[in-house]
Amino acid sequence: MKRRDVRAVILAGGRGTRFWPLGRAAKPKQFLRIAGPDPMLLETVRRIRPLIPARKTTLIADARQTSQARKLLPRLPKECFLVEPEARNTAPALMLATARVWLENPEAVVVVLPADHLICDVAAFLKRLEAAVEAAARESALVTFGIPPTSPATGYGYIRHNRGAGRKIAGTVFYPALGFKEKPDAVRAAEYIAAGDHAWNSGMFLWRAGVFAQKLELFAPELRPGWTAIVAALRSGGATKLKSAFRLVPAVSIDYALMEKADGVLVADGDFGWSDVGAWSTLAGVWPRDGAGNASRGETLALDASGCVVWNPGRLTALVGVRDLIVVEAGDALLICDAGSDQKVKDVVEALKRTPKFKRYI
Amino acid sequence: MKRRDVRAVILAGGRGTRFWPLGRAAKPKQFLRIAGPDPMLLETVRRIRPLIPARKTTLIADARQTSQARKLLPRLPKECFLVEPEARNTAPALMLATARVWLENPEAVVVVLPADHLICDVAAFLKRLEAAVEAAARESALVTFGIPPTSPATGYGYIRHNRGAGRKIAGTVFYPALGFKEKPDAVRAAEYIAAGDHAWNSGMFLWRAGVFAQKLELFAPELRPGWTAIVAALRSGGATKLKSAFRLVPAVSIDYALMEKADGVLVADGDFGWSDVGAWSTLAGVWPRDGAGNASRGETLALDASGCVVWNPGRLTALVGVRDLIVVEAGDALLICDAGSDQKVKDVVEALKRTPKFKRYI
Numbered sequence: 001m002k003r004r005d006v007r008a009v010i011l012a013g014g015r016g017t018r019f020w021p022l023g024r025a026a027k028p029k030q031f032l033r034i035a036g037p038d039p040m041l042l043e044t045v046r047r048i049r050p051l052i053p054a055r056k057t058t059l060i061a062d063a064r065q066t067s068q069a070r071k072l073l074p075r076l077p078k079e080c081f082l083v084e085p086e087a088r089n090t091a092p093a094l095m096l097a098t099a100r101v102w103l104e105n106p107e108a109v110v111v112v113l114p115a116d117h118l119i120c121d122v123a124a125f126l127k128r129l130e131a132a133v134e135a136a137a138r139e140s141a142l143v144t145f146g147i148p149p150t151s152p153a154t155g156y157g158y159i160r161h162n163r164g165a166g167r168k169i170a171g172t173v174f175y176p177a178l179g180f181k182e183k184p185d186a187v188r189a190a191e192y193i194a195a196g197d198h199a200w201n202s203g204m205f206l207w208r209a210g211v212f213a214q215k216l217e218l219f220a221p222e223l224r225p226g227w228t229a230i231v232a233a234l235r236s237g238g239a240t241k242l243k244s245a246f247r248l249v250p251a252v253s254i255d256y257a258l259m260e261k262a263d264g265v266l267v268a269d270g271d272f273g274w275s276d277v278g279a280w281s282t283l284a285g286v287w288p289r290d291g292a293g294n295a296s297r298g299e300t301l302a303l304d305a306s307g308c309v310v311w312n313p314g315r316l317t318a319l320v321g322v323r324d325l326i327v328v329e330a331g332d333a334l335l336i337c338d339a340g341s342d343q344k345v346k347d348v349v350e351a352l353k354r355t356p357k358f359k360r361y362i
Numbered sequence: 363m364k365r366r367d368v369r370a371v372i373l374a375g376g377r378g379t380r381f382w383p384l385g386r387a388a389k390p391k392q393f394l395r396i397a398g399p400d401p402m403l404l405e406t407v408r409r410i411r412p413l414i415p416a417r418k419t420t421l422i423a424d425a426r427q428t429s430q431a432r433k434l435l436p437r438l439p440k441e442c443f444l445v446e447p448e449a450r451n452t453a454p455a456l457m458l459a460t461a462r463v464w465l466e467n468p469e470a471v472v473v474v475l476p477a478d479h480l481i482c483d484v485a486a487f488l489k490r491l492e493a494a495v496e497a498a499a500r501e502s503a504l505v506t507f508g509i510p511p512t513s514p515a516t517g518y519g520y521i522r523h524n525r526g527a528g529r530k531i532a533g534t535v536f537y538p539a540l541g542f543k544e545k546p547d548a549v550r551a552a553e554y555i556a557a558g559d560h561a562w563n564s565g566m567f568l569w570r571a572g573v574f575a576q577k578l579e580l581f582a583p584e585l586r587p588g589w590t591a592i593v594a595a596l597r598s599g600g601a602t603k604l605k606s607a608f609r610l611v612p613a614v615s616i617d618y619a620l621m622e623k624a625d626g627v628l629v630a631d632g633d634f635g636w637s638d639v640g641a642w643s644t645l646a647g648v649w650p651r652d653g654a655g656n657a658s659r660g661e662t663l664a665l666d667a668s669g670c671v672v673w674n675p676g677r678l679t680a681l682v683g684v685r686d687l688i689v690v691e692a693g694d695a696l697l698i699c700d701a702g703s704d705q706k707v708k709d710v711v712e713a714l715k716r717t718p719k720f721k722r723y724i
Binding site: 020021299301303304305308312315316317318319320321322325327329331332333334335336337338340341342344345347348351352355357358361 | 382383661663665666670674677678679680681682683684687689691693694695696697698699700702703704706707709710713714717719720723
């Protein structure tokens with residue numbers, strides 16, 4: 001296999017309030033040690049190390065998150081951190097990161113990875129990633145992973161793809177994408193699953209920098225002024241110029257701005273134990289469980305208790321006669337939440353914002 | 363009303379594991395600030411102050427609990443603390459405390475009060491107590507309060523009394539007791555409530571010291587050797603002698619050993635907002651509640667949550683989509699318990715005892 005110039009772009013700017021009270025405004029999910037022993041951002045960078053050297057890794061985030069990320073990765077050169085002029089969703093961020101690569105080498109393959117996803121089978125992931133790099137390099141395609149769905153989830157976007165037209169590249173089958181779908185309602189999600197040709201949108205993308213520029217030119221005319229301005233700003237090196245250029249890009253996701261509009265998108269199965277760790281209850285499937293299905297960080301004593309997820313490291317939690325609870329002890333704040341209601345944790349944060357005396361808990 | 367020599371004997375030796383993890387082996391219920399702003403023992407001593415001066419108050423408990431009680435009541439003279447040679451239930455403790463009073467003044471009225479009960483209407487309590495002192499002094503009777511039952515509880519003993527034969531003494535009606543009943547099963551408890559002449563046994567008793575000695579002589583022959591030996595030991599002042607004398611008394615409750623055997627027992631209604639605060643869920647009826655029936659110490663944010671009791675002072679607790687939970691954050695240990703299962707909290711302590719690594723949480 002040819003030695004490729006591969007660059008990682010890690011989206012490190014997630015905000016998220018769904019892991020309150022452990023996650024705070026100043027410490028979003030990618031900085032939490034919830035999935036492994038280290039913060040998710042650190043695990044994301046380490047995971048790709050066998051394929052992509054540290055110096056070819058770029059972390060893109062706003063100024064505050066970048067400063068946190070630098071503390072976490074003190075040996076990474078300064079050039080690896082790219083500060084977004086402002087948080088404007090993924091399209092502007094990925095245009096900026098890709099433009100920087102494009103100016104250096106349009107043939108380089110960009111691998112876009114969210115900083116806050118969990119991948120359980122790293123060997124399988126690296127194998128698929130290597131193949132996806134080949135596909136992006138050889139096929140002049142935008143490439144993505146579709147997660148084989150395990151339920152009709154309404155919290156993910158879906159990618160429809162043609163499973164009859166798969167082609168093997170470097171040992172992995174790639175399918176032509178037929179369409180990107182926004183987060184569906186429950187009825188539609190059930191239809192997607194029944195159809196058998198829909199996968200969850202993983203938010204991981206690969207492209208040659210030059211292919212990205214080309215697809216953008218062909219399929220996303222509303223991105224063109226921003227792209228041109230960003231490239232010009234990078235060439236001249238002015239921060240103010242870059243900020244203005246950045247603002248020319250609509251604040252939308254790259255899925256919406258480019259992926260769902262472009263032709264020639266290829267999808268490979270993301271069959272490597274992926275989880276976006278979207279809320280506390282997902283950790284029930286990640287942490288080891290006791291015989292009654294309780295998953296915990298910290299010692300737990302369960303008497304007639306089952307299905308609970310407990311974060312209380314270094315302390316004892318006794319569960320008595322309770323079912324399917326999320327319990328999170330975070331020092332100054334404690335969350336007790338029905339597992340089926342854990343999407344409401346963000347409502348807690350909204351309620352805190354409305355109550356002056358509670359603002360310090362955000 | 364005649365000026366009486368009234369002595370309080372406060373049973374300060376309760377052990378109890380039902381308030382774990384706040385209550386520990388080294389800090390039982392009477393030392394917890396769960397019912398009012400101060401530990402229950404302190405509130406018990408303060409409550410009777412208008413009727414009984416501090417120097418006429420005796421706290422009886424084992425050596426460790428006595429040392430804790432002395433820290434809590436540093437201005438109380440040393441003589442007010444009576445150390446039980448060992449914990450042997452209430453009969454030996456009350457014989458010792460009463461014998462000490464008897465040697466000083468057989469006419470003195472002894473008021474026996476548990477240190478870990480809550481009384482909401484202190485004015486009503488003091489009025490009843492004053493009348494009960496009169497009844498004990500004038501009638502040569504053993505006197506007690508029967509709590510008007512609000513449910514067919516199986517956790518209390520009951521006192522049957524003749525409500526047709528009440529006599530007013532000092533403004534309060536006293537009824538002749540017809541029998542003390544052990545904690546009943548649910549069927550029997552329902553019968554007691556339906557009958558209308560059963561009250562909960564409050565564990566509060568009054569007697570003249572000389573009357574106690576007399577009733578013991580007449581109705582409790584198995585207590586006589588212990589009484590004689592305790593009196594002799596107190597006269598001679600020897601600690602070893604007292605210890606031996608104490609051991610001559612069967613380790614049973616005074617209810618069982620004397621009250622249910624003696625004649626002439628009088629019962630007044632304990633209609634003063636009494637609670638024995640028997641478990642965490644009883645605090646739902648003691649602490650202020652929010653509109654959804656959540657009672658808490660510490661700030662609480664409840665989203666679609668009701669009927670919870672939360673102990674987490676100085677911190678924020680968020681409750682989301684949960685019902686009828688007990689939540690207790692006690693620093694090194696956290697309890698999450700179904701409110702209907704709070705009698706199982708003592709099983710948690712038993713389980714901790716069986717697990718070496720958890721012993722430090724007992």
